[in-house]
Amino acid sequence: MKRNLGPVNALYPSLTTLVGAVVDGRANFLAVAHVGIMNHGQPQYLSFGLNKAHHTNQGIIEHREFSVCIPGEDMVVQTDYVGLVSGKNTDKSQVFELFGGELAHAPLIKGCPVCMECRLSQVLDFKTHDVFIGEIAATHAEESVLRADGSIDIARVRPLLFDMASVRYWSLGAEVAPCWSVGKQLKAARQGKA
Numbered sequence: 001m002k003r004n005l006g007p008v009n010a011l012y013p014s015l016t017t018l019v020g021a022v023v024d025g026r027a028n029f030l031a032v033a034h035v036g037i038m039n040h041g042q043p044q045y046l047s048f049g050l051n052k053a054h055h056t057n058q059g060i061i062e063h064r065e066f067s068v069c070i071p072g073e074d075m076v077v078q079t080d081y082v083g084l085v086s087g088k089n090t091d092k093s094q095v096f097e098l099f100g101g102e103l104a105h106a107p108l109i110k111g112c113p114v115c116m117e118c119r120l121s122q123v124l125d126f127k128t129h130d131v132f133i134g135e136i137a138a139t140h141a142e143e144s145v146l147r148a149d150g151s152i153d154i155a156r157v158r159p160l161l162f163d164m165a166s167v168r169y170w171s172l173g174a175e176v177a178p179c180w181s182v183g184k185q186l187k188a189a190r191q192g193k194a
């Protein structure tokens with residue numbers, strides 16, 4: 001029997017990311033574990049809500065550019081750190097080694113196996129949060145996490161999965177089944193019945 005927990009958000013685990021922007025001429029990063037994906041065609045858009053009190057918001061709004069990097073398990077300490085302290089009173093520009101991409105104000109993290117550069121498309125003023133929607137301009141991935149066909153192998157990225165209920169980072173488990181494929185057996189069985 002299920003227990004009604006009230007309006008608890010149970011949509012976890014979610015992917016832990018590092019969002020970066022340039023604020024007052026300096027790169028600033030924060031941990032963001034609530035990123036939405038919109039669109040599967042081109043262009044691709046990402047969305048996330050940042051509390052208006054955060055320092056990073058200023059840089060995204062000013063330059064209309066930001067980065068979204070995916071840290072691996074080896075970066076859990078730095079990831080958590082930039083999610084604990086604010087650029088308002090702590091310089092976080094030296095926490096990561098950076099590399100340059102196509103955009104001038106989307107700082108990219110060398111240690112992250114995957115990094116995306118984004119152009120701000122829209123900002124929604126939503127209660128306590130700024131909801132940012134950005135178009136992905138370029139994606140950089142380490143050769144070591146790529147399959148022969150150039151696609152990203154999530155098992156090699158070893159992302160940090162965030163769970164609000166346990167307030168812990170988790171690792172990725174094993175593959176279960178091929179997507180848009182394993183359900184075909186039930187489709188065929190149900191069509192057979194019809």
Ligand SMILES: Cc1cc2nc3c(=O)[nH]c(=O)nc-3n(C[C@H](O)[C@H](O)[C@H](O)COP(=O)(O)O)c2cc1C
Binds near residue numbers: 085
């Ligand atoms: C795992 C994790 C996930 C987080 N996800 C979000 C998020 O989705 N939205 C948000 O506004 N803050 C989130 N935070 C909090 C910010 O990362 C944190 O307040 C940060 O210190 C703000 O930095 P800034 O003021 O330099 O921008 C998260 C923190 C952690 C540790």
